[in-house]
Structures are given as structure tokens and as C-alpha cells.
Amino acid sequence: xxxxxxxxxxxxxxxxxxxxxxxxxxxxxxxxxxxxxxxxxxxxxxxxxxxxxxxxxxxxxxxxxxxxxxxxxxxxxxxxxxxxxxxxxxxxxxxxxxxxxxxxxx
Amino acid sequence: xxxxxxxxxxxxxxxxxxxxxxxxxxxxxxxxxxxxxxxxxxxxxxxxxxxxxxxxxxxxxxxxxxxxxxxxxxxxxxxxxxxxxxxxxxxxxxxxxxxxxxxxxxxxxxxxxxxxxxxxxxxxxxxxxxxxxxxxxxxxxxxxxxxxxxxxxxxxxxxxxxxxxxxx
Numbered sequence: 001x002x003x004x005x006x007x008x009x010x011x012x013x014x015x016x017x018x019x020x021x022x023x024x025x026x027x028x029x030x031x032x033x034x035x036x037x038x039x040x041x042x043x044x045x046x047x048x049x050x051x052x053x054x055x056x057x058x059x060x061x062x063x064x065x066x067x068x069x070x071x072x073x074x075x076x077x078x079x080x081x082x083x084x085x086x087x088x089x090x091x092x093x094x095x096x097x098x099x100x101x102x103x104x105x106x
Numbered sequence: 107x108x109x110x111x112x113x114x115x116x117x118x119x120x121x122x123x124x125x126x127x128x129x130x131x132x133x134x135x136x137x138x139x140x141x142x143x144x145x146x147x148x149x150x151x152x153x154x155x156x157x158x159x160x161x162x163x164x165x166x167x168x169x170x171x172x173x174x175x176x177x178x179x180x181x182x183x184x185x186x187x188x189x190x191x192x193x194x195x196x197x198x199x200x201x202x203x204x205x206x207x208x209x210x211x212x213x214x215x216x217x218x219x220x221x222x223x224x225x226x227x228x229x230x231x232x233x234x235x236x237x238x239x240x241x242x243x244x245x246x247x248x249x250x251x252x253x254x255x256x257x258x259x260x261x262x263x264x265x266x267x268x269x270x271x272x273x274x
Contacts, residue, residue: 004152004154006224007109007112009258011215015211016116018207023123023127024187025202025203026127027127027200030196030199030203031127032189036132039126042170043123043142046142049162053153053158056155057155060234061229070245072161072162072166073252073255076259077259079260080173080260081259081266083173084262084265086181087177088266090181096181096183
């Protein structure tokens with residue numbers, strides 16, 4: 001397993017990450033349920049993390065993997081605060097359909 | 107062998123990501139997302155980044171998915187009563203997905219790499235020992251700031267989801 005990039009090539013990982021990122025963006029556009037939109041954001045973050053690890057292996061540098069740790073910490077913080085906001089929204093309008101969040105529109 | 111494994115894992119990752127989006131029931135979405143995260147941990151294992159794979163499973167499949175499932179059950183969302191978006195906005199989402207994927211893939215397929223060729227040097231760069239040294243020597247300050255960030259987000263989450271008593 002040492003020379004996986006010689007077997008597969010960095011470009012296949014680039015294509016996989018690009019597709020995964022597009023799937024996440026599609027989920028944000030397609031769904032109305034705010035929790036599923038959160039999950040799509042997680043998919044996008046994971047696509048970027050996967051590419052960071054791939055390039056960390058490609059350059060044989062540990063800095064890319066350390067950056068993935070920080071990205072995971074930020075993702076965990078983001079999910080905690082985001083779900084707290086969703087709970088607060090659910091208390092007020094008793095669903096989390098984002099098309100109902102139009103109060104700022106006036 | 108490795109190539110076949112890569113294609114199977116990639117197909118599994120993309121399929122579960124799509125199923126996450128297309129499942130009507132949010133609980134099913136969460137389950138498919140767990141499978142997607144496990145397959146991404148499999149990709150990390152194929153890179154020989156064992157520590158990262160373990161941390162990924164603990165953080166994503168453990169912490170984040172439990173948080174999401176708790177929220178789904180708290181809001182009693184485990185039913186399929188979500189109305190779809192209008193046909194036009196769904197069509198626009200599909201078209202923009204296809205366009206973004208087309209542009210990104212076309213750009214990356216046409217790109218030529220120059221200057222750097224990958225060769226295995228045999229040097230140890232991703233064992234836990236090396237990662238710990240890099241994390242606590244070169245990235246000491248960001249590491250401490252990450253702890254501050256986690257503390258602040260914990261306090262923020264508790265404050266935000268607490269019941270408010272402003273009216274009286």
C-alpha cells in the first residue's frame with residue numbers, strides 16, 4: 001500500500017473529490033430540510049479533506065494531514081452551533097423548512 | 107487489486123452521498139451519511155494514514171452523526187412529510203450540478219501537471235509520532251486556537267439552544 005499514488009494517480013483522486021464536492025453543493029440546492037443541507041455541507045467538507053490527504057501523500061508532507069485535523073475541529077464546532085441554531089428555529093416556527101424562514105424579507 | 111478497491115470505494119462514496127440527498131426520511135439520510143464517512147475513512151486507510159482514519163471515524167461517525175440524529179429525534183422529523191421544492195428550482199439545482207461538475211472535471215482533465223513527479227522516498231511522514239511532532243512544533247499556535255474555538259462553540263451551542271425567558 002506504500003505506493004498507492006503510483007498505482008492510481010493523483011488525478012483520479014482529484015476527480016473523485018470534485019464530484020463529491022459537486023454532490024454536496026447539489027444537496028444544498030436541492031433539499032428544503034435544513035438538517036439535510038447540513039449533511040450536504042459535511043459532504044463538501046469531506047471532499048476537501050480527502051483531497052488534502054491525497055496531496056499530503058503526493059508531496060510526502062505531514063502538514064496537509066495536520067490541516068485536516070484543524071478542518072475537522074472547525075467542522076465539529078460548526079455542526080454544534082448550527083444544530084443549536086436549528087433547535088432555536090424549530091422552537092419558533094415548529095419546523096425547519098428553510099422556505100419558511102422569510103421573516104427578514106419584511 | 108488496489109485500483110479495483112479504489113474504484114469500488116469511490117463508487118460507494120458517491121452512491122451513498124447521492125442517497126443521503128435523495129432520501130425522503132432524514133434518519134435514512136443520516137445512516138447513508140455514516141456509510142459515506144466510513145468509505146472516506148477507507149480512502150484514508152488506503153493512503154496509509156491510519157491515525158487520520160481513526161480520528162475521522164471518531165469525530166464524524168461518532169460525534170457529529172450522534173449530534174445530528176439527536177437533533178432529528180428531538181424535532182420528531184423521522185417522517186416523510188417534507189414537501190419538495192418547486193419543479194423549477196429542482197430543475198435549476200440539477201442543471202447547476204451538471205454544469206459545475208462538467209466545468210470542474212473538464213478543467214482537471216485538461217490540466218497538465220508540470221515540475222513535480224511523484225516518487226516514493228520511503229521517508230516516514232504520516233505516523234502518529236511525526237504527526238504529533240509537526241502538530242505541536244510547527245502548528246502550536248493554531249492548535250491552541252482550535253481549543254479556544256471548541257470552547258467558544260460549546261458555550262455558544264448551550265446558550266443558543268437554551269430556553270429563553272425574555273418576555274417576563
